[in-house]
Amino acid sequence: xxxxxxxxxxxxxxxxxxxxxxxxxxxxxxxxxxxxxxxxxxxxxxxxxxxxxxxxxxxxxxxxxxxxxxxxxxxxxxxxxxxxxxxxxxxxxxxxxxxxxxxxxxxxxxxxxxxxxxxxxxxxxxxxxxxxxxxxxxxxxxxxxxxxxxxxxxxxxxxxxxxxxxxxxxxxxxxxxxxxxxxxxxxxxxxxxxxxxxxxxxxxxxxxxxxxxxxxxxxxxxxxxxxxxxxxxxxxxxxxxxxxxxxxxxxxxxxxxxxxxxxxxxxxxxxxxxxxxxxxxxxxxxxxxxxxxxxxxxxxxxxxxxxxxxxxxxxxxxxxxxxxxxxxxxxxxxxxxxxxxxxxxxxxxxxxxxxxxxxxxxxxxxxxxxxxxxxxx
Amino acid sequence: xxxxxxxxxxxxxxxxxxxxxxxxxxxxxxxxxxxxxxxxxxxxxxxxxxxxxxxxxxxxxxxxxxxxxxxxxxxxxxxxxxxxxxxxxxxxxxxxxxxxxxxxxxxxxxxxxxxxxxxxxxxxxxxxxxxxxxxxxxxxxxxxxxxxxxxxxxxxxxxxxxxxxxxxxxxxxxxxxxxxxxxxxxxxxxxxxxxxxxxxxxxxxxxxxxxxxxxxxxxxxxxxxxxxxxxxxxxxxxxxxxxxxxxxxxxxxxxxxxxxxxxxxxxxxxxxxxxxxxxxxxxxxxxxxxxxxxxxxxxxxxxxxxxxxxxxxxxxxxxxxxxxxxxxxxxxxxxxxxxxxxxxxxxxxxxxxxxxxxxxxxxxxxxxxxxxxxxxxxxxxxxxxxxx
Numbered sequence: 083x084x085x086x087x088x089x090x091x092x093x094x095x096x097x098x099x100x101x102x103x104x105x106x107x108x109x110x111x112x113x114x115x116x117x118x119x120x121x122x123x124x125x126x127x128x129x130x131x132x133x134x135x136x137x138x139x140x141x142x143x144x145x146x147x148x149x150x151x152x153x154x155x156x157x158x159x160x161x162x163x164x165x166x167x168x169x170x171x172x173x174x175x176x177x178x179x180x181x182x183x184x185x186x187x188x189x190x191x192x193x194x195x196x197x198x199x200x201x202x203x204x205x206x207x208x209x210x211x212x213x214x215x216x217x218x219x220x221x222x223x224x225x226x227x228x229x230x231x232x233x234x235x236x237x238x239x240x241x242x243x244x245x246x247x248x249x250x251x252x253x254x255x256x257x258x259x260x261x262x263x264x265x266x267x268x269x270x271x272x273x274x275x276x277x278x279x280x281x282x283x284x285x286x287x288x289x290x291x292x293x294x295x296x297x298x299x300x301x302x303x304x305x306x307x308x309x310x311x312x313x314x315x316x317x318x319x320x321x322x323x324x325x326x327x328x329x330x331x332x333x334x335x336x337x338x339x340x341x342x343x344x345x346x347x348x349x350x351x352x353x354x355x356x357x358x359x360x361x362x363x364x365x366x367x368x369x370x371x372x373x374x375x376x377x378x379x380x381x382x383x384x385x386x387x388x389x390x391x392x393x394x395x396x397x398x399x400x401x402x403x404x405x406x407x408x409x410x411x412x413x414x415x416x417x418x419x420x421x422x423x424x425x426x427x428x429x430x431x432x433x434x435x436x437x438x439x440x441x442x443x444x445x446x447x448x449x450x451x452x453x454x455x456x457x458x459x
Numbered sequence: 460x461x462x463x464x465x466x467x468x469x470x471x472x473x474x475x476x477x478x479x480x481x482x483x484x485x486x487x488x489x490x491x492x493x494x495x496x497x498x499x500x501x502x503x504x505x506x507x508x509x510x511x512x513x514x515x516x517x518x519x520x521x522x523x524x525x526x527x528x529x530x531x532x533x534x535x536x537x538x539x540x541x542x543x544x545x546x547x548x549x550x551x552x553x554x555x556x557x558x559x560x561x562x563x564x565x566x567x568x569x570x571x572x573x574x575x576x577x578x579x580x581x582x583x584x585x586x587x588x589x590x591x592x593x594x595x596x597x598x599x600x601x602x603x604x605x606x607x608x609x610x611x612x613x614x615x616x617x618x619x620x621x622x623x624x625x626x627x628x629x630x631x632x633x634x635x636x637x638x639x640x641x642x643x644x645x646x647x648x649x650x651x652x653x654x655x656x657x658x659x660x661x662x663x664x665x666x667x668x669x670x671x672x673x674x675x676x677x678x679x680x681x682x683x684x685x686x687x688x689x690x691x692x693x694x695x696x697x698x699x700x701x702x703x704x705x706x707x708x709x710x711x712x713x714x715x716x717x718x719x720x721x722x723x724x725x726x727x728x729x730x731x732x733x734x735x736x737x738x739x740x741x742x743x744x745x746x747x748x749x750x751x752x753x754x755x756x757x758x759x760x761x762x763x764x765x766x767x768x769x770x771x772x773x774x775x776x777x778x779x780x781x782x783x784x785x786x787x788x789x790x791x792x793x794x795x796x797x798x799x800x801x802x803x804x805x806x807x808x809x810x811x812x813x814x815x816x817x818x819x820x821x822x823x824x825x826x827x828x829x830x831x832x833x834x835x836x837x838x839x840x841x842x843x844x845x846x847x
Contacts, residue, residue, distance in 0.1 A: 388670030
């Protein structure tokens with residue numbers, strides 16, 4: 083099997099499983115309890131937090147550990163709401179865990195703006211962003227890397243706009259597809275909140291985090307025993323946090339980035355000429371090398387997905403969280419035609435694949451496309 | 460001697476003359492299968508079945524199960540006493556009248572040797588209730604509470620005040636066995652439910668077009684089969700690959716006749732499966748005029764390739780009515796999951812609304828129909844589904 087759906091989830095590092103055993107069966111103590119064992123566990127958590135902060139390049143702030151990036155995004159947005167004449171700004175290309183919160187806020191009566199995407203490259207249109215920002219802006223929520231197209235938003239430029247127009251606004255970045263993939267240095271940005279997830283970086287499912295620069299400015303989603311500064315009550319997922327730390331330790335994002343860049347280039351140049359002639363198109367947004375899109379003219383993406391699985395190649399159909407619905411709103415927002423959208427699949431790599439796998443996959447994709455194209459036309 | 464029992468009423472069975480006994484035996488068999496694993500005793504008295512000796516507190520669970528048994532019209536949580544007036548009186552007075560302002564007694568005397576007529580019994584029991592609870596009033600038309608008293612020929616009287624409505628229909632298996640064309644939509648599971656309610660046992664056939672359709676679409680159909688199996692009994696689900704047939708039609712026939720010819724080949728495969736498995740009819744979820752392939756003319760053209768009866772239980776139902784029934788039997792939520800099935804790939808832009816037999820037959824001349832049908836039948840996958 084060649085797995086090319088790493089943007090939906092990744093295979094966990096074996097080392098994480100070892101960490102899981104240690105912190106579930108041996109060091110299983112509740113970090114909030116009073117015993118020396120518990121204090122030891124809570125020290126591990128503090129170290130994990132500190133370590134992840136350092137890898138994000140944060141000078142100050144905390145990590146709030148959550149159950150999933152959806153929770154992190156909800157906490158970031160809902161936790162930043164304030165009563166008063168405020169406005170909330172989102173990009174039109176956000177993941178459903180941001181977009182649907184924004185839509186809900188609209189229904190609840192908040193003033194919400196969606197900033198359109200650049201039609202060619204898929205990142206947020208900075209001119210349009212500038213137009214909607216004002217002193218009333220309370221929150222800006224823009225993703226780091228698009229889960230659909232791989233487009234990378236210019237976080238430095240967005241930070242600059244914020245500091246110029248609305249320095250008091252909170253800047254939230256959904257970093258799920260960027261974390262440990264596209265190097266980031268939070269201290270050189272104006273980012274206040276940054277969401278990330280464990281299972282996208284070869285860690286376990288069920289653990290995610292939110293970087294919080296100023297915890298006093300955030301409100302919790304729910305109340306309880308007051309763990310994690312009262313921002314996320316509930317006993318910490320100790321094993322999950324330690325596994326997340328382990329995954330981060332094992333990743334060298336700069337080295338991986340170079341590797342994946344060359345994998346993507348190899349992939350793009352390995353399609354059979356016949357398939358390209360028949361209508362296989364590479365729809366690359368020149369963003370994250372981890373993600374690329376293919377368009378199979380005349381064949382539904384879903385059909386290709388099933389046919390490829392039969393041949394041992396697993397691909398994705400855009401965000402797994404939204405791929406069950408017809409069409410694709412993000413691709414629509416960047417002006418793709420409907421025929422093109424339903425014919426597209428998302429390919430996403432990881433840094434631990436071999437060149438052989440990528441080359442073989444491109445060849446299989448070419449052959450399967452030629453076969454299906456012949457059968458349906 | 461008194462005990463808690465469930466009194467089971469069956470519907471049209473009494474109409475069935477000399478076959479009555481067979482119907483009741485079948486009904487009893489189905490009830491016992493439905494209640495498998497629940498300790499209880501089922502006995503028969505003229506016109507009723509009586510379920511007893513179950514663990515008290517299990518009534519609700521049993522009643523919910525009995526609601527899925529075709530042939531039963533109602534079940535009552537009753538107290539059985541000896542058919543003595545004093546016992547009956549005591550039990551009637553024992554009813555919970557709290558919150559009740561008006562009531563009526565409704566007696567039935569199947570045992571004609573009982574010394575009072577039904578009317579006399581109504582009147583007498585009404586009087587003793589009024590004596591004990593002088594604030595109550597009798598209301599024969601819209602009472603808050605009806606107390607039913609049935610004096611049966613087995614020397615027992617049954618007293619109850621609430622009847623749970625069951626599915627009705629005829630016992631499963633009393634009408635033979637048919638083959639349901641089961642898609643992943645809303646209509647066909649409802650059609651299967653309705654025809655099973657008339658006593659027909661079911662096998663089902665589903666056509667899939669992997670890779671044009673997903674594994675999820677197939678899983679969805681299996682789930683639907685499980686949901687209706689709770690009413691329809693064990694279902695053998697034949698899963699037939701339609702991929703090559705669709706590709707061949709797509710290549711060789713006019714696109715506007717695509718669906719017509721697909722349906723004709725599905726019917727041929729269905730008939731072949733029916734013959735092979737001893738099934739006497741084909742059941743579809745077609746509803747007149749709902750889509751192009753369900754016009755009278757289309758049905759005529761698709762029907763022409765089979766010679767066993769084709770039942771279409773929802774033919775005259777509006778979509779809203781079908782949806783309401785789907786919700787009631789619990790298939791709706793599964794049916795509306797978004798995975799496309801066989802019917803929706805290769806969809807022509809303008810399917811023919813009034814196809815002609817002549818044209819369909821002419822176009823089919825481009826296909827090796829017999830071989831395609833045979834190959835489909837030969838490569839079927841069979842799943843046994845039983846949630847009854």
